[in-house]
Amino acid sequence: MKLNKNNYFSQEANQHYMSVSQFKSFLPSYNGCEAAAMAGINGEWERPYVLAFDEGHYVHAWNEGTLDEFKSENPHLYASTGKTAGQLKANFQHCNTMIETLESDPLVMKALGGQKEVIMSAELFGIQWKVMLDSYQPQTGIFADLKTMKEMDGKFWNNEVGIYENFIDHYGYNLQMAVYAEVERIVNKRDQWLLPHMVVVTKQKPPDHDIIYFDYDAIEQGLHIVGKHIERVKAVKSGTEQAVRCEKCEYCRSTKKIQRIKHFSELKLY
Numbered sequence: 001m002k003l004n005k006n007n008y009f010s011q012e013a014n015q016h017y018m019s020v021s022q023f024k025s026f027l028p029s030y031n032g033c034e035a036a037a038m039a040g041i042n043g044e045w046e047r048p049y050v051l052a053f054d055e056g057h058y059v060h061a062w063n064e065g066t067l068d069e070f071k072s073e074n075p076h077l078y079a080s081t082g083k084t085a086g087q088l089k090a091n092f093q094h095c096n097t098m099i100e101t102l103e104s105d106p107l108v109m110k111a112l113g114g115q116k117e118v119i120m121s122a123e124l125f126g127i128q129w130k131v132m133l134d135s136y137q138p139q140t141g142i143f144a145d146l147k148t149m150k151e152m153d154g155k156f157w158n159n160e161v162g163i164y165e166n167f168i169d170h171y172g173y174n175l176q177m178a179v180y181a182e183v184e185r186i187v188n189k190r191d192q193w194l195l196p197h198m199v200v201v202t203k204q205k206p207p208d209h210d211i212i213y214f215d216y217d218a219i220e221q222g223l224h225i226v227g228k229h230i231e232r233v234k235a236v237k238s239g240t241e242q243a244v245r246c247e248k249c250e251y252c253r254s255t256k257k258i259q260r261i262k263h264f265s266e267l268k269l270y
């Protein structure tokens with residue numbers, strides 16, 4: 001299967017290829033669930049629509065230079081009733097403020113330069129992976145991923161390890177950058193990785209923004225984490241091992257059938 005912009009996010013592409021977000025969707029440590037991941041890949045379940053996704057798409061369309069098309073293809077971005085009918089909904093107006101924040105910072109525009117939304121695929125850990133680089137500048141030795149998020153200073157409790165994590169570890173952005181760097185290196189037969197950068201803009205008023213880079217140590221660590229979990233993910237995705245239900249996520253809650261009555265003392269806080 002040959003990947004392009006129209007089929008990159010399709011069910012067929014998700015069946016053929018592993019992606020970083022699909023990989024994380026299998027892992028409880030990234031709020032994933034094997035059963036939900038498999039139901040998604042098999043087309044039996046669709047993750048409920050979340051408005052925040054469109055906010056991210058809006059800012060990405062700006063980076064790609066396709067914001068006008070994106071707006072005309074998505075009439076639901078506009079208010080349809082009331083005094084503001086015909087105007088962009090307030091949260092997308094705020095996306096414009098986030099875009100202005102990025103546009104007015106020269107270093108951001110430098111980091112986001114180059115080719116946009118570049119699709120690549122390569123074999124890694126014995127399976128095919130797909131990646132999409134938001135901004136790609138091989139001649140400068142970098143690529144950049146654009147992130148919109150609520151805030152940058154959130155701390156997240158990791159119950160497995162018993163520590164608080166920052167947003168990078170919590171969302172597995174280190175894994176994403178590592179896999180992107182490695183796929184790019186394999187595709188272009190390089191000895192060395194390009195340096196992954198992340199351009200972050202927050203939804204705060206006014207927005208905060210930053211540029212974060214990852215070094216070779218971070219790439220090695222990220223690939224190591226993927227390597228630790230990949231055999232289980234491969235086995236579940238190929239059907240040789242049964243997907244485990246987490247019984248907590250949206251998919252599991254909506255398909256739950258009680259197997260056993262719990263003793264009250266089994267309930268835990270975490």
Ligand SMILES: [Zn+2]
Pocket residue numbers: 033034035036245246247248249250251252253
């Ligand atoms: Zn689940």
